[in-house]
Amino acid sequence: MIQQTDFFFEGGRSGVLLIHGLTGTPMEMRLLGKGLNKAGFTVHGMQLAGHCGDANDLLATGWRDWYASVEAAADTMLTKVDHLxxxxxxxxxxxxxKLAADRPQQIAGVGVYGATFRYDGWSIPRMARLSFLLPLLKKVGIGRGRSFMEQPPYGIRDERLRAQVSTAMLSGDSAAAGLPGNPWYSLAEMYGLAADVRRQLPQVSSPCLVAHASEDDVASVKNAELVMREVNAPTELLLLDDSYHMITIDKQRRTLIERSATFFGSIAEASDAQRAAA
Structure with missing residues (x-):
């Protein structure tokens, strides 16, 4: 059964919508959300459709459902803030x-944290690196009940935190730590989303803070370089050298919070100044 784990922190008239990853949970965005709220932002850590339940809950949804839940959350946030x-x-x-590409007039800026177009990090087994073939397997109906199980270090460099998260995940507490594996069909959906977003990158005109672990175990820095190269927007790169994939909770999360708050805040201030001068 799906548990509701999203969070909302009331703040100022600049808001940040935070989106967790595949098989993940809003909990992985909570520390970032608290930090941004402390800096004055209104923050909503949303829950993607089909997540925070079991594998069958997730398999009942696809990337269009996940994106529809993002759009619904954005619509709600737009009623509460001046800058989203x-x-x-x-x-x-x-x-x-994708939201920034589809809604250039509504999205003031984007935090691109550990972008994953392909699972090509150093901890990904060779077999799993062929997961881009999964859309074909799904199309012919092969492997619905199969999953790629998460492997150590689970995207976390901090050993104590890794132990806590892996214990929760392997115990079946998906609301706290997400699912312990990635269902093949859900990964196939993710690759469908990745293909769609890659085509849309030139439509992204909102400024982007592209943050990535330099030793990302799940998705190599090539994913960040793709975003930097293809978006039609000002970009700022933040490489974190003491974190793995889960940069929102790992060792350098405070650096990520500070840079995100500064990046979003400067955009909002410039917009307000421009509006006042008009």
Missing amino acids: FVGGLSMGALLAL
Whole structure:
């Protein structure tokens, strides 16, 4: 059964919509959300459709359902703030970029955290690196009950935190730590989303803070370089050298919070100044 785990922190008239990753949970965005709220932002850590339940709950949805839940959350946020920023981790970064591409007049800036177009990090087994073939397998009906199980270090460099997260995940507490594996069909959906977003990158005109672990175990820095190269927007690159994939909770999360708050805040201030001068 799906549990509701999203969060909302009331703040000022600049808001940030935070989007977690595939098989993940809003909990992976909560520390970032608290930090941004402390800096004055209104923050909503949304929950993607089909997530925070079991594998069957997730398999009942696809990427269009996940994106529809992002759009609904953005619509709600737009009634509460003057400037809307969106930030996403891993697959959530792709959904954030798609929202910016589709709604250039509504999205003031994007936090692209550990963007994952392909699972090509150093900890990904060779077999799993062929997961881009999964859309074909799904099309012919092969492998619906199969999953790629998460492997150590689970995207986390901080060993104590890794132990806590892996214990929760392997115990079946998907609301706290997400699912322990990625269902093949859900990964196939993720690759469908990735292909769609990659085509849309030139339509992204909102400024982007592209943050990535330099030693990302799940998605190599090539994913960040793709965003930097293809978007039609000002970009700022933040490489984190003491974190793995889950940069929103890992060792350098405070650096990510500070840079995100500064990046979003400067955009909002410039917009307000321009509006006042008009």
